Amino acid sequence: AQKVTQAQTEISVVEKEDVTLDCVYETRDTTYYLFWYKQPPSGELVFLIRRNSFDEQNEISGRYSWNFQKSTSSFNFTITASQVVDSAVYFCALSEGDSGYSTLTFGKGTMLLVSP
Amino acid sequence: DSGVTQTPKHLITATGQRVTLRCSPRSGDLSVYWYQQSLDQGLQFLIQYYNGEERAKGNILERFSAQQFPDLHSELNLSSLELGDSALYFCASSDNNEQFFGPGTRLTVL
Numbered sequence: 001a002q003k004v005t006q007a008q009t010e011i012s013v014v015e016k017e018d019v020t021l022d023c024v025y026e027t028r029d030t031t032y033y034l035f036w037y038k039q040p041p042s043g044e045l046v047f048l049i050r051r052n053s054f055d056e057q058n059e060i061s062g063r064y065s066w067n068f069q070k071s072t073s074s075f076n077f078t079i080t081a082s083q084v085v086d087s088a089v090y091f092c093a094l095s096e097g098d099s100g101y102s103t104l105t106f107g108k109g110t111m112l113l114v115s116p
Numbered sequence: 117d118s119g120v121t122q123t124p125k126h127l128i129t130a131t132g133q134r135v136t137l138r139c140s141p142r143s144g145d146l147s148v149y150w151y152q153q154s155l156d157q158g159l160q161f162l163i164q165y166y167n168g169e170e171r172a173k174g175n176i177l178e179r180f181s182a183q184q185f186p187d188l189h190s191e192l193n194l195s196s197l198e199l200g201d202s203a204l205y206f207c208a209s210s211d212n213n214e215q216f217f218g219p220g221t222r223l224t225v226l
Contacts, residue, residue, distance in 0.1 A: 035214070044118075045206060045217040091159060101147050101210055103172050106159040 002027045004094050006107035013082050013114055021077045021110045023092030029053075034068065034075040035093040035104065045091070051075065082114045119143065120218035122207050128224045134195040137221045141188055141209030147171070148190040149215060150182055154203035165190055197225045 003026040013019045025034065036048040049059065051068055059066045063080045079086055089109045095102035119142035129135055141148050150162040161174035165184035176182075179197075184190045194201060202225045208215040 037217075043204065043222075044219050047214050047216070050214050099212070101164075101166060101171065101212060103149060103161045103164055103174065104151075104215060105161070108158045 002029075002032075002094050002096055002105045004092050004105055004107035006090075006092055006110050008110045009108070010111045010113070013112070015084060015114055015116050016081050017114075018078060018080050019082050019112065019114075021079075021090050021092075021112065023075045023077065023107060025073050025075065025092070025094045027094060027096055029096040031096075031098040033095045033102070035095070036066065036075075036077050037091045037093060037106075038088045039091065039109070040088040048077075048090075079112075082112075084114050084116055087112060087114045118216040118218060120207060120209050120216050122205075122218035122221050124221060125219065126222050126224075128226065129197060130226055131197055131199060133197050133225075134193065135197065135223065137192040137194070137205055137207075137223075139190045139192070139207030139209075139218060141190070141207075142211070142216055145209035145211050145216070146188065147210040147212075148184055148188070149208040149210070150176075150190070150192050151206040151208065151217075152203045153206065153220070154200075157203075159206075162192070194223070199225050201225050 005024045032053045038046040065078045067076045091109045092107045093104040121140045146167045149164045153159045162176040164172040182192045204220045206220045207218045
């Protein structure tokens, strides 16, 4: 069965610090997708990234970067020079198979609090 | 704005009651998903529809049911409500890539 573990329940940093959110997943499928979503205090779920299991290249988007390592079944998310607006709950998720219509299994989320 | 709409935004009701949550997917998306976010269970998948047909089922209680109509909007029906059903219910739609989430319906059962 698929499973996503986000061991960090809550992280507090001061603005401009770098922070890494950990995500470890379990799946028996060789084809799968990994996601990160952001849930700000307003409650909506905001899509950040989707990565397939065959693409282990790290990705950078502005202050955000993702490190995918199949050898350790991890898909970690780093925010560089954090800002107060980054304060939110961040979810890692997994979908199995090669269909874009597969369902998502979410981790429990990591609450990030960035203080000024 | 994801393009997925959900109504109502908030719903307060009493135990034993029945409610209906509504979702309109993004234009052109055939697949609709329902997820429940609660404090103890986290975010979990309930049920998925594709072009009117049930495609996958997750941890959905027998007291809950859903359907997708010909115009592709979907409704989630929750009956015999219990205190533990209080949660944020998300609808999402998919274009065979990412899932786009609606703003959610916050259900409070008193």
